Amino acid sequence: MRKLVNWIKEDCIDILPESSLKHIALLENRSDRMSNLLNDLLDYARIERFDYKAETLHLAASTKEVFSLLDHDDNVTLTVLDDVELEFPRIPFEMIMRNLISNAIKHHDKAIIKINVSYVQENNMHKISIEDNGPGIPPELFNKAIEMFQTLKPRDKVEGSGMGLALVNKIILHYEGKMNIESDGICGTRINIMLPLQIK
Known part of the structure; x- marks a missing residue:
């Protein structure tokens, strides 16, 4: 076409x-x-059809590599606050980070876009948080945001398939992890992803 x-x-x-x-x-x-x-x-x-093997990943290097491949202007900054090693399949991890970071870029409403990635180990899981300074997601739309084909803005204003968070959520659930959204719907969004320390 x-x-x-x-x-x-x-x-x-x-x-x-x-x-x-x-x-x-x-x-x-x-x-x-x-x-x-x-x-x-x-x-x-394809998420559940491929048996991706866990690899040793460096959070900072992997995230910055994903960021470098995305289409963005010079007004976008990415900061990885913690550099740790993860044992996780590389391709699914890169898909998670690519979708979350590109969402933060696409849905921005500021002249300067700031994206921060941080890490803690919590409840015997990796907790990776991707936080931006965009317009936020209203709490009543958290569930809608992770459904297939859902966009919170008209597609004529923001390009996207409406699959990003649904894809991320399916990958995380496949690896027995969790995802949650934190936002007041006004100033910024934090997406927390919880991944197991060991992949079965």
Whole structure:
């Protein structure tokens, strides 16, 4: 679909009226959204089908690597407050962090976006917290936020498939962990993920 739109754009960009160019831009947007949705659905469906082996991961290095691969401007800063080693499958961990960090970037409402990642060991589990200074999530929408295909803002304002937190939650539950959201719905969100110290 995207290739077809690109061909039309390349062949006709100099002769199409402004209204048609807007329609092409809309097609590009919808095509990208559909592609992202399909990729997210595939990731969601594959979580329980692959036997990923636990690896030794460094929280700071792994998180910064994920951050470096995301599309963001210079006004976004990431701070990892603790550097610890985790024994956890690398690909599922990177999927968790990629979705949580990209959510914080996409839903920001500040000129400067600050994302902090911190760690404690609690109740014999790794507790990793991803905190941002964005608009927050109203407490009454916490459950909705982790449902499939749910976005808390119109998709014309924020790009996304509505699969991010649902995917994160499914990965965490698959590894017998937990996730919770802390926010007053006004100033910032903290997502806490609890992962077992040892993967069975």
